[in-house]
Amino acid sequence: MKLIDLNEQYSRLKSRIDRRVQAVLSDGQYIMGPEVSEFEGKFSQYIGVNHVVGCANGTDALQLALMAIGVKPGDAVFVPSFTFVASAEVIALLGATPVFVDVLYDSYSIDPESLSTAISKVRKVKKLQPKAVVAVDLFGIPADYDRLNEICVHNQLVLIEDAAQGIGGSYHDRKLGSVADIAATSFFPSKPLGCYGDGGAVLTDKKEYAEIIRSLSLHGKNKEKYDNIRVGVNSRLDTLQAAILLEKLTIFDQELKIKEHISERYRAELSDDYVMPLIPQYSRSAWAICTLRCSNRNSAISKLKKNNIASAIYYPKCLHQQDAFRYNSLIPVDLSQSETASREVFSIPMHPYLSESDISLVISVLNSV
Ligand SMILES: *Cc1c(COP(=O)(O)O)cnc(C)c1O
Numbered sequence: 001m002k003l004i005d006l007n008e009q010y011s012r013l014k015s016r017i018d019r020r021v022q023a024v025l026s027d028g029q030y031i032m033g034p035e036v037s038e039f040e041g042k043f044s045q046y047i048g049v050n051h052v053v054g055c056a057n058g059t060d061a062l063q064l065a066l067m068a069i070g071v072k073p074g075d076a077v078f079v080p081s082f083t084f085v086a087s088a089e090v091i092a093l094l095g096a097t098p099v100f101v102d103v104l105y106d107s108y109s110i111d112p113e114s115l116s117t118a119i120s121k122v123r124k125v126k127k128l129q130p131k132a133v134v135a136v137d138l139f140g141i142p143a144d145y146d147r148l149n150e151i152c153v154h155n156q157l158v159l160i161e162d163a164a165q166g167i168g169g170s171y172h173d174r175k176l177g178s179v180a181d182i183a184a185t186s187f188f189p190s191k192p193l194g195c196y197g198d199g200g201a202v203l204t205d206k207k208e209y210a211e212i213i214r215s216l217s218l219h220g221k222n223k224e225k226y227d228n229i230r231v232g233v234n235s236r237l238d239t240l241q242a243a244i245l246l247e248k249l250t251i252f253d254q255e256l257k258i259k260e261h262i263s264e265r266y267r268a269e270l271s272d273d274y275v276m277p278l279i280p281q282y283s284r285s286a287w288a289i290c291t292l293r294c295s296n297r298n299s300a301i302s303k304l305k306k307n308n309i310a311s312a313i314y315y316p317k318c319l320h321q322q323d324a325f326r327y328n329s330l331i332p333v334d335l336s337q338s339e340t341a342s343r344e345v346f347s348i349p350m351h352p353y354l355s356e357s358d359i360s361l362v363i364s365v366l367n368s369v
Pocket of ligand 1: 057058059060083084086087136138162164165185186187188198199200
């Protein structure tokens with residue numbers, strides 16, 4: 001049993017996806033073909049955000065968001081330590097300083113208290129200027145955007161949402177991808193909405209940001225080609241990937257409902273040894289990944305393995321513990337919840353093509369550990 005089964009999904013959509021792909025191949029507009037803007041339009045409507053700019057992957061999407069707000073050396077950008085490396089990597093790549101912040105015990109998202117503490121600590125460091133916050137919808141679970149927006153407005157920081165795992169989730173009446181100043185997402189195959197290769201998008205309500213991001217993604221071009229007004233990158237969503245995403249978007253809500261049903265069964269039937277994540281009130285998780293915590297995860301993982309059930313650890317090491325970020329001990333923030341999470345979490349199968357008996361098997365194997 002796989003964690004996420006992409007083959008089953010393809011079998012279901014095969015004729016429609018094949019037709020779409022064939023149309024792109026025959027048409028020949030492999031770069032910026034009509035499917036790209038068709039997808040950007042449909043996706044912006046689905047999320048409820050004014051502008052979507054497709055790009056090459058989720059990491060580029062984050063980088064483009066940070067470039068658009070002018071992140072530069074000397075800037076401090078706050079980011080949780082318990083997340084995928086891309087969330088912090090792009091900050092360092094632009095020469096700015098990632099300042100690691102702790103996460104909440106039960107929802108794994110950035111802890112607003114820890115963020116406030118980190119901001120006041122950075123304010124005391126002369127050579128650093130607080131600039132932005134990257135909040136991550138880890139595993140699909142929304143961060144506390146009301147409080148984060150409040151903290152960001154108060155401190156004049158830009159709020160960036162790393163929604164790579166959040167598409168499909170929601171916070172109050174807004175879909176994830178539309179709850180911060182700028183959001184970045186990924187269409188990596190195993191993400192909630194995935195293509196068949198790399199892909200990503202930047203989302204924002206602000207026209208000024210969208211225009212800069214579009215320009216940056218196309219080598220910093222002005223209205224005309226070969227008129228470059230800023231130093232940009234080459235990061236586009238492939239026409240083939242956009243064509244595939246258009247078909248997948250049509251069944252996306254239905255798939256999400258099934259994942260919610262699976263999560264309810266896990267929550268109701270797994271024993272108390274396993275802690276399911278807390279989905280904050282008035283929120284919906286995208287159920288990108290189903291992560292449990294358990295004081296003895298190794299036994300659980302090996303029992304699953306014996307029964308041919310896949311599992312994984314997202315993530316076994318916090319970012320402040322990675323060699324790549326060792327230099328970053330400048331700002332001492334308590335990161336103990338991140339460290340505990342990295343020792344206790346493991347993830348179990350979660351995808352819309354699990355049968356009721358698959359779900360029962362996962363539950364009984366885990367409960368027998
Ligand atoms: C996958 C992921 C990214 C990066 O997306 P890519 O498309 O792989 O570049 C960034 N942040 C988080 C939280 C992710 O899960």
